[in-house]
């Protein structure tokens with residue numbers, strides 16, 4: 001509800017800009033300008049990150065004490081998803097890769113670590129969670145995990161690209177599957193690309209994950225330090241994301257993917273903080289994770305980790 005004001009104002013500004021632009025732009029240019037104005041995050045300022053290739057082993061156990069994680073550059077501290085303002089607890093992520101796998105590590109400061117949901121594909125955002133979105137051109141993948149290590153995955157396809165993209169050939173993505181449903185965003189219902197088709201049946205092939213809790217889980221009598229998440233997504237499982245634009249798997253040197261990193265909390269920092277409970281590496285300026293145009297650019301380098309200076313955070 002708090003979003004209605006800013007969003008309405010933004011729409012008004014967009015309409016006004018569109019009307020003004022009509023005097024100087026062709027109809028096609030005007031349409032483009034209006035469409036761009038609907039994307040709530042400015043193109044400038046979206047984080048860019050270099051993911052280095054790792055040669056060393058990474059044990060997927062939730063503990064980010066592997067030598068590669070100690071050396072990998074870490075993201076900036078997550079900010080509020082909507083306001084881009086500071087957040088009360090520190091959250092950072094790092095990305096590594098090798099010929100077989102994309103690795104993601106996440107550090108979440110948390111003074112009272114909690115988790116209740118235990119079944120795969122429970123609605124994990126009802127716990128405090130960490131989330132990752134990996135975007136292809138015509139589809140994107142959503143991943144959520146809580147401090148118990150319970151995960152939730154959904155595969156979304158832009159509806160206008162569904163029929164021509166070969167997605168209907170995949171049984172768990174077929175429109176008549178009982179776990180395939182239409183989806184039209186959360187706070188941004190007028191995304192320029194329109195609606196999506198989501199499959200809650202889809203599981204990332206070969207995914208592995210781990211969580212490590214530095215503190216006591218579901219015990220509020222003490223103060224915890226935080227939890228870490230360690231994820232491994234095999235490139236071989238990304239065929240459906242990569243097919244639309246034919247991107248290389250694994251990536252080639254310099255390839256940039258759009259990957260989003262966020263966390264959602266069941267508590268809010270007390271006012272005057274403008275805490276929405278959703279924090280992200282790249283702010284979306286709207287209560288909606290499903291805006292790939294706002295995802296950070298993760299640029300893959302074939303340079304090895306050993307060629308860069310140790311973590312400079």
Ligand SMILES: [Ca+2]
Pocket residue numbers: 058059060061062063064065066230
């Ligand atoms: Ca590890």
Ligand SMILES: [Ca+2]
Pocket residue numbers: 121152153154199200201202203
């Ligand atoms: Ca699923």
Ligand SMILES: [Ca+2]
Pocket residue numbers: 111112113215216217218219220221222223224
């Ligand atoms: Ca505790």
